[in-house]
Amino acid sequence: MRHVSPIPDTLSFEQAAVLPLTLSTAATGMFQQDHLGLAMPGADPADRPETVLVWGGSTSVGSNAIRLARNAGYRVVATASPHNFDYLRSLGAAEVAGRRGPAAVDEIVDRIGDSPLAGTLAIGNGSLVPAVKIAARTAGSKRVTSAQPGWVTRLRSPRARRPGVRVSGIWGGTLKDNEVGPAIYGDFLPAALTSGAYRAAxxxxxxxxxxxxxxxxxxxxxxxxxxxxxxxxx
Ligand SMILES: NC(=O)c1ccc[n+]([C@@H]2O[C@H](COP(=O)([O-])OP(=O)(O)OC[C@H]3O[C@@H](n4cnc5c(N)ncnc54)[C@H](OP(=O)(O)O)[C@@H]3O)[C@@H](O)[C@H]2O)c1
Structure with a gap:
């Protein structure tokens, strides 16, 4: 199965409808080798020392990115408006921070701390510039993948550029043409939805x-x- 999954009886079609586009977009950015190339999720992952930064964690794509990163064992730092901080924590984010204001980048660098970055997802308008600044200032992966349409990412990348940071733009359907589609929709999702290890968010x-x-x-x-x-x- 490259792009479809059975759903358990405990999940309504209305709930399940939140998943396809948002999960596919997050998974494409996180697991394709041309984007972040992270380790695949599993049912009972061991904790990893690295952090995934999800800028825009309360978006639908970001919610799935947090869950996928947790299911792959990564620590997650995520941004949202303060009224969504508890929501981000309920998805598994270890640290949360606001995305507005001049201090946002410093605060997030501080929240990432000594844990090396495994990769950064930049989701939402205006996310690319601060995400790239953070990747440039922290240890670990310098890969940033953007959920803005490819042409927007290409236009904005020169303004965001920092030495060593690599930016890519996600097209959420591409996982059906490579190993990520079957790994997510076949190997991971059916069992994880049934066991409750993955929640539709x-x-x-x-x-x-x-x-x-x-x-x-x-x-x-x-x-x-x-x-x-x-x-x-x-
Ligand atoms: N490349 C692709 O294939 C692909 C596919 C699907 C979606 N997308 C893109 O991914 C983004 C998210 O889509 P979605 O459907 O997940 O969104 P969504 O669920 O409609 O997002 C709503 C959330 O966006 C947050 N938000 C608003 N402005 C933001 C900003 N400037 N930066 C970060 N967060 C912001 C708000 O969070 P707070 O209330 O917490 O502030 C709100 O909770 C959109 O830009 C969409 O175009 C790309």
């Missing part, structure tokens, strides 16, 4: 039933959602 909010509710959902999305995925059932 963020929570879903069902906007309504029927395709005619999609404009409502889009209006709500434009108004801003935080640590939630809007779902329309058909």
């Amino acid at each position: 963020p929570d879903e909010t069902v906007v309504g039933v029927g395709l005619d509710r999609i404009p409502d959902a889009l209006r709500r999305l434009r108004g801003g959602v935080s640590a939630k995925k809007l779902v329309v059932t058909v």
Whole structure:
């Protein structure tokens, strides 16, 4: 299975609907060799000494990145607005920090501490520049992968450039064409969802039933959602 997975009876279709795009995007960035090339997740991982930085941890992609990193044994440092700090901790982040303000980079470098970086995910508008600064100032991997569309990442990379830091741009569907798709959707996810080792996050909010509710959902999305995925059932 490269891009689909059975779901257990305990998981509703509405809950499971939060997963495909967000999990695929996070997994592509984290596990493909052309991005962060991290160790694959498993059911009962041993703790690793390295840290994964997830800038934008309360996004849907970021929520899955935190869970995947934890399932691969990495320590996680993640950013969000303060009202989502407990949410990030509930996903397994060891340290959390705000992403706004001039002190954000210093604070996150401090939170990473002596643990070498295994890699950095830059998620959300404006995430690339601070993520690259942090990778340049900390020990370990200098790889930063961005969830912004490839052309945005390419345009912004020159402004973010720091010696030794390597930036790549994720296209969330590419894992179906390499070893990451089967490893995540075949080897990992079915058993991890069944055992509860992996949880569908963020929570879903069902906007309504029927395709005619999609404009409502889009209006709500434009108004801003935080640590939630809007779902329309058909
Ligand atoms: N490359 C790909 O293939 C691919 C695929 C899917 C998504 N994406 C991109 O990934 C990003 C996240 O998508 P999503 O669906 O996961 O988002 P989402 O769930 O709609 O994200 C909502 C969250 O975004 C956070 N946020 C808002 N502005 C931010 C910023 N400037 N920096 C960091 N966090 C910010 C807010 O967190 P707080 O309330 O905690 O501030 C909010 O909780 C988007 O830019 C999207 O375009 C890329």
